[in-house]
Amino acid sequence: MSTVINVRNLNFSFDQDEQVLPVLKNMNIAIQKGEIVIMTGPSGSGKTTFLTIVGALRQAIEGSVEVLGQQLINSSEQTKVSIRQQTGYIFQQHNLLKSLTAQQNVSMTLEMFNDMSEKERLDRATDMLKAVGLGDRLDHKPDKLSGGERQRVSIARALAGRPKIVLADEPTASLDKQSGQEAVTILKHLAKESGASILLVTHDYRILDIADRVVELEDGMIRSN
Numbered sequence: 001m002s003t004v005i006n007v008r009n010l011n012f013s014f015d016q017d018e019q020v021l022p023v024l025k026n027m028n029i030a031i032q033k034g035e036i037v038i039m040t041g042p043s044g045s046g047k048t049t050f051l052t053i054v055g056a057l058r059q060a061i062e063g064s065v066e067v068l069g070q071q072l073i074n075s076s077e078q079t080k081v082s083i084r085q086q087t088g089y090i091f092q093q094h095n096l097l098k099s100l101t102a103q104q105n106v107s108m109t110l111e112m113f114n115d116m117s118e119k120e121r122l123d124r125a126t127d128m129l130k131a132v133g134l135g136d137r138l139d140h141k142p143d144k145l146s147g148g149e150r151q152r153v154s155i156a157r158a159l160a161g162r163p164k165i166v167l168a169d170e171p172t173a174s175l176d177k178q179s180g181q182e183a184v185t186i187l188k189h190l191a192k193e194s195g196a197s198i199l200l201v202t203h204d205y206r207i208l209d210i211a212d213r214v215v216e217l218e219d220g221m222i223r224s225n
Contacts, residue, residue, distance in 0.1 A: 003066075004165060004197045005031040005054055010063035012049060023049050025220040027063070033164075036188060036198040038208055041217035047201040048169055050217065054199065055087050055167045056080035068164055085112055088158030088196070090187070092170040094150045096142040096157075102129055103138040106157045113161065128156035132186050148179030155187050159194070166191055168200040177206055184210050 012024040023046045031037050041047050052058040053065060056072055056079075065072040067083050096105045106125035110116055116124070129138055132152040142150055151171060158166055168187070172180030184200075188210045191198050200211070208214055216223040 002033045003030050004033050004068055005029070005199065006064070006066040007054070008064040010050075010053070010060060010065055012046075012053065012060050012062070023220050024053075024060075027217075027220070027222055029215065029222055031197055031199060033197055034192065034195050036191070036200070036210060036212045038211040038214045039199065039201045039217055040203070040205070040208075040214060041201075043203075045217045046220045047217050051167050051169055051199065051201055054165075055089060056083040085161070086164045088161060088163035088166040090151075090154050090158045090166065090168040090171045092173045094142070094154045096150060096153060098142050101139045101141055102134060102145065102153045102156075105142075105153055106160050109157050110160055124160055125156070128160045129153070131159075131190060132156045146179070147175055148183060151175060151179070151183045152186065155183060155190070159187075159190050159196070162194060163196055166196050166198045168198065168202075170202055170204075171200065172202065172204045172207055180204060180207060 007027055007029050010024055010027040014021045014023055027050065039047055049058065053060045054067060061074055063073060068086055070079050070083060072079065072083065100108065103122060103125045106128055107121040110121040110124060126138060129135060132155055134149060134152055137145060137149060145153065172183060175183060184207045187198065
């Protein structure tokens with residue numbers, strides 16, 4: 001089994017009002033291909049910051065963060081773009097465009113792949129929405145979908161590009177127990193089918209059973225690994 005995320009001695013701080021606020025402190029974690037890891041921890045512990053660094057959305061300068069064999073510390077924009085193209089992102093608030101249908105929201109994320117025609121993107125979006133049980137909602141805009149359905153659209157969008165890594169930030173926070181469990185079960189099933197690794201940060205202890213491993217981030221440090 002190969003390592004897809006390998007973080008060693010990662011430190012990260014924010015500058016605020018001329019003060020340095022440490023957020024991540026000497027973090028070490030490795031995630032394997034196909035592994036589902038859930039990261040828990042109190043608000044302010046650095047979970048989302050860590051996710052954005054691993055997802056090449058935020059630059060870190062101290063330590064080592066290897067993702068899919070590429071070093072992200074002090075990395076070039078080209079390296080970060082390469083990692084983003086191989087990563088699917090799922091956010092708490094869905095971030096769907098209200099003016100677009102479910103199919104259009106999913107197909108839009110495929111525009112980064114220049115070798116796909118518009119028809120191929122729409123066909124892939126249709127297939128992914130069917131896979132998450134929304135084959136009859138292709139033409140529905142977000143305001144015509146329930147919270148659980150909107151999160152399923154975001155799962156379809158994250159997986160449409162056939163990513164090697166899926167990063168999920170509090171994906172069940174706005175859902176009831178049943179909808180949340182359904183969403184993460186679908187995510188687990190589809191990711192396992194494709195061999196993608198999942199790193200999911202959450203406060204929702206109801207979904208821990210989908211994980212291969214649970215780690216806790218507290219005061220910027222991994223408490224269990």
